[in-house]
Amino acid sequence: xxxxxxxxxxxxxxxxxxxxxxxxxxxxxxxxxxxxxxxxxxxxxxxxxxxxxxxxxxxxxxxxxxxxxxxxxxxxxxxxxxxxxxxxxxxxxxxxxxxxxxxxxxxxxxxxxxxxxxxxxxxxxxxxxxxxxxxxxxxxxxxxxxxxxxxxxxxxxxxxxxxxxxxxxxxxxxxxxxxxxxxxxxxxxxxxxxxxxxxxxxxxxxxxxxxxxxxxxxxxxxxxxxxxxxxxxxxxxxxxxxxxxxxxxxxxxxxxxxxxxxxxxxxxxxxxxxxxxxxxxxxxxxxxxxxxxxxxxxxxxxxxxxxxxxxxxxxxxxxxxxxxxxxxxxxxxxxxxxxxxxxxxxxxxxxxxxxxxxxxxxxxxxxxxxxxxxxxxxxxxxxxxxxxxxxxxxxxxxxxxxxxxxxxxxxxxxxxxxxxxxxxxxxxxxxxxxxxxxxxxxxxxxxxxxxxxxxxxxxxxxxxxxxxxxxxxxxxxxxxx
Numbered sequence: 001x002x003x004x005x006x007x008x009x010x011x012x013x014x015x016x017x018x019x020x021x022x023x024x025x026x027x028x029x030x031x032x033x034x035x036x037x038x039x040x041x042x043x044x045x046x047x048x049x050x051x052x053x054x055x056x057x058x059x060x061x062x063x064x065x066x067x068x069x070x071x072x073x074x075x076x077x078x079x080x081x082x083x084x085x086x087x088x089x090x091x092x093x094x095x096x097x098x099x100x101x102x103x104x105x106x107x108x109x110x111x112x113x114x115x116x117x118x119x120x121x122x123x124x125x126x127x128x129x130x131x132x133x134x135x136x137x138x139x140x141x142x143x144x145x146x147x148x149x150x151x152x153x154x155x156x157x158x159x160x161x162x163x164x165x166x167x168x169x170x171x172x173x174x175x176x177x178x179x180x181x182x183x184x185x186x187x188x189x190x191x192x193x194x195x196x197x198x199x200x201x202x203x204x205x206x207x208x209x210x211x212x213x214x215x216x217x218x219x220x221x222x223x224x225x226x227x228x229x230x231x232x233x234x235x236x237x238x239x240x241x242x243x244x245x246x247x248x249x250x251x252x253x254x255x256x257x258x259x260x261x262x263x264x265x266x267x268x269x270x271x272x273x274x275x276x277x278x279x280x281x282x283x284x285x286x287x288x289x290x291x292x293x294x295x296x297x298x299x300x301x302x303x304x305x306x307x308x309x310x311x312x313x314x315x316x317x318x319x320x321x322x323x324x325x326x327x328x329x330x331x332x333x334x335x336x337x338x339x340x341x342x343x344x345x346x347x348x349x350x351x352x353x354x355x356x357x358x359x360x361x362x363x364x365x366x367x368x369x370x371x372x373x374x375x376x377x378x379x380x381x382x383x384x385x386x387x388x389x390x391x392x393x394x395x396x397x398x399x400x401x402x403x404x405x406x407x408x409x410x411x412x413x414x415x416x417x418x419x420x421x422x423x424x425x426x427x428x429x430x431x432x433x434x435x436x437x438x439x440x441x442x443x444x445x446x447x448x449x450x451x452x453x454x455x456x457x458x459x460x461x462x463x464x465x466x467x468x469x470x471x472x473x474x475x476x477x478x479x480x481x
Contacts, residue, residue, distance in 0.1 A: 010064070012045075012046045012047065012062070012065075012343035012344050013045040013046050013047075013343070014045045014046065014047040014048070014049075014343050014344065014345050015044035015045035015048055015049070016044065016048065016049040016050075017037075017040070017041055017044055017048050017049065017050045017051075017059075018044075020050075020051045023053065023054060024053060025050070025051025025052055025053050025054065025055070026050045026051050026052070027051075027052060027053055030052075031185075031186065034331070034436045035330075035358060035436060038059075038331070038356050038358060038359045039359065039362070041059055041061050041359070042061040042062075042359070042363070045061065045343075046060070046061055046062040046065060046343050047059070047060055047061065047062075047065060047342060047343035047345060048061055050354070052081055052352065055081075055352060056351075056352075057080070057333075057351070057352035057353065057354055058342070058345070058347065058351065058352070058353050058354070059353075059354045059355070059356070059359075060342070060343075060353060060354070060355045061359060062343075063360050063363070063366060063389040063390040063392075064389060065342060065343055065355075066355045066360060066389070066392065067389040067396065068342070069334055069342070069353060069355060070355075070392065070395055070396040070397040070399070070400075071396065071397040072397075073099055073102075073397055073398050073399045074099050074337065075336060075337055075338060075340050076334040076335070076336060076337075076340075076353060077098055077099045077334060077335055077336075077337045078095075078096060078097070078098060078099075078334065078335075078399065079098075079333065079334060079335030079352070080333025080334060080335050080352040080353075080354070081333055081352070082331070082332060082333045082438070083096050083333060085184060085187045086184070089180065089184070089210060089260070089264070090257060090260050090261045090264060091253065091254075091256070091257030091260065091261075092254075092257055093105070093254075093257040093258050093260065093261030093262075094106055094109055094258060094261060094402060095261050095265055096261070099337070102398070102399065103398070105254075105258070106402060108237075108238070108241060108250065108258075109234070109258065109262075109402060110402065111237065112159065112234045112237065113402055113403050113405065113406050115405060118306075118405050118406050118409050119306035119409075120306075121155070121158075121159060121406070121409075121410075122304075122305050122306035122309070122409060122413060123305065123306075124155055124158050124159075125155050125409065125410045125413040125414060126303045126304055126305065126413050126414075126417055127303070128150075128151045128154045128155050128158075128414075129151050129413060129414040129417035129418060130303055130417050132147050132150050132151050133147075133417060133418045133421055133422060134421070136422065136449045137449065138449060138450070138451045139448060139449065139450075140448070140449045141427055141446050141447070141448055142424070142446065142447055142448075142449055143444065143445070143446050144274075144275050144278055144279075144424060144442075144445045144446065144447050145271065145272075145275045145441075145442055145443050145444055145445045146174070146444075148270075148271040148272075148274040148275050148414070149174050149177070149178070149267065149268065149271040150170075150174060151271070151274075151414055152266070152267045152268070152270045152271040152274075152410065152414075153170060153173055153174045153177070153267045153271075154170055155410060156262065156263060156266045156267050157170060157173065157263075158233070159233060159234060159266075160233060160234045160235055160259055160262060160263065161220050161224075161233060161234075161235050162231045162232075162233040162235075162236075164220045164223060164224060164235070165216070165220060169216055169220075172212060172216060173213065173216060173263065173267075174267075175209070176209040176210075176212050176213045176216075177209075177213070177263070177264065177267055177268055178268075178443070179205050179206060179208075179209035180206065180209050180210060180213065180264070181268055181437050181438050181439055182206075182437060183202065183203075183205070183206035183209075184437065184438040185436070185437035185438045213260065213263070213264075214256075214260065217256060217259045217260055217263070218256060220235065220259075221235065221239075221252075221255060221256060221259070224236070224239065225239070234258075234259070234262070235255075235259065238250065238254075238255045238258060238259070239255065242254075242255055262403075265401075265403075266403055266406075266407070268328070268439055269328040269329060269407070269439055270328075270407050270410055270411055271441075272326075272328040272439055272440065272441025272442070272443075273319065273322055273323060273326075273328055273407075273411050273441070274411055274414055274415060275441055275442050275445045276322050276325070276326040276328075276434060276441050276442060277318055277319060277322040277411070277415055278418070278424045278445070278447065279426075279431070279434075279442055279445055279447075280321075280322060280325060280326070280373045281318065281419075281424075282423075282424055282425055282426050282447065283373070283426075284373045287318065287373060287374075287375050288419075288423065290314050290375070290376075291314055291315060291318055291375075291415075291419050292419055292423070292452065294312060294313070294314040294315060295312075295315065295416050295419050295420045296420070298311045298312055298416075299416065299420055301420065303417060304412075304413050304416045304417065306409070308416075309409060309412060309413070312412055312416055313379060313380060314375060314379065315412050315415055315416050315419075316378070316408065316412045317375040317376065317377070317378040317379050318375045318415060319408060319411045319412055319415060320375070320377075320378040320408075321373060321374060321375040321377060321378055322373075323361075323393035324361045324367065324377075324391060324393070325361065325370075325371075325373055326358075326434050326440060326441060327357040327358055327361060327393045327440060328393075328439045328440055328441050329357060329393065329394075329439060329440075330356060330357055330358040330436060330439070330440040331354060331355075331356045331357075331358070331436075332354065332355055332356075332357075332395070333352055333353070333354050334352070334353045334354075334355075335350060335351065335352055335353070336348070336349055336350060336351045336353065337349060355392075357392050357393055358440065360390045360391075360392060361390070361391065361393075363390060366387055366390035366391075367387075367390070394407075419452075420452070421451070421452060422449050422450065422451060422452060423450040423452055424447040424448070424449065424450070425447060425448045425450055426447060426448075427446055427447065427448055431445075
């Protein structure tokens with residue numbers, strides 16, 4: 001059959017999810033309890049039919065099926081409800097564009113995310129994390145989610161615009177990104193546009209945030225054009241490409257779309273990963289102690305640089321395990337561009353197919369005790385063969401995330417910087433839970449800062465805590481760092 005490929009010799013199973021409601025399908029279940037809904041699907045097959053409103057779609061629940069989808073980007077192209085909404089927001093940037101223009105766009109942006117370029121950004125990553133965490137006070141209740149958004153927004157702004165955005169614009173970008181992400185998920189699972197046209201407060205906030213984000217980017221581009229100076233940032237590279245006469249033209253709209261795309265995809269996802277990491281570390285003292293021991297040994301109190309990344313093995317493992325346990329990108333859609341087969345089922349052209357990194361990452365067949373936070377899964381020499389198909393926080397194949405190396409370096413450096421100075425503890429009362437929207441993670445995680453002090457003992461260092469008053473610190477203390 002046209003577009004089909006040879007599948008592994010395996011008896012695939014297929015079925016339908018229960019509980020579809022006329023017209024709404026499984027939209028209510030996806031909105032109210034999306035992770036719980038996803039978790040029941042493997043019981044109904046390796047490929048499971050769901051309803052997005054009246055639209056029929058299929059969820060791939062087996063890692064080998066997901067792997068096939070991701071490696072065949074020509075057949076399973078970016079599309080479906082999520083990307084339809086994202087295109088309205090981002091235009092045809094590198095994340096949302098169809099298969100055909102993707103290679104050219106990726107080549108245009110690739111230089112900014114090569115390993116040598118990422119190493120060059122390491123100082124900015126460390127400096128922004130240090131600037132934010134150095135302002136905290138012992139015993140202070142900090143909005144960790146907002147703080148990590150501050151770090152990642154400033155890092156990405158430096159990469160995209162150098163110093164073109166002032167403090168006020170940085171604050172607006174963070175606020176607008178938060179509003180946009182809140183509004184996108186419901187627009188993805190509700191198949192009708194009519195509810196979003198009413199001038200209710202939520203719709204007005206979303207539209208204002210979208211318009212303001214575009215205005216900030218447009219103003220930065222216009223100012224750079226007026227100044228006429230070339231800077232070594234992504235905006236400078238895009239404008240330089242637009243000025244060249246060789247090759248396909250880079251339009252002003254494409255410059256704008258790429259900048260919006262990278263702002264939306266490069267800020268919140270890494271911030272949510274970091275917030276989730278601090279939340280998980282506070283719940284798992286052994287993992288936290290191992291992190292602190294490595295940071296103290298490798299860095300000795302100084303800010304990390306690119307040369308330290310290979311030695312921060314446990315720190316990186318914490319980031320990787322966080323991406324497994326609580327992946328910010330938790331649900332994605334594709335659309336078939338031609339008739340094909342998947343798990344023995346014929347999928348006509350235009351079929352919506354979904355896959356969930358969260359679902360794959362919590363499959364006990366791939367990751368024993370999937371609910372446990374175990375960074376040691378990812379230490380050198382401990383990763384079992386074959387697990388790579390089940391671990392897809394950055395997708396795979398030709399549409400794999402362009403900035404995966406950048407994001408891993410940024411999260412590793414920021415985690416090491418904060419962990420070298422602070423231990424973050426949950427406040428008394430219910431802790432903030434990760435809430436699925438377009439992305440997954442804690443959006444209002446508030447934690448108490450406990451300073452870590454370093455004392456030299458002979459030729460080694462010993463790290464101790466100065467605990468805040470127990471009446472404000474919560475009740476989940478540990479004995480040492």
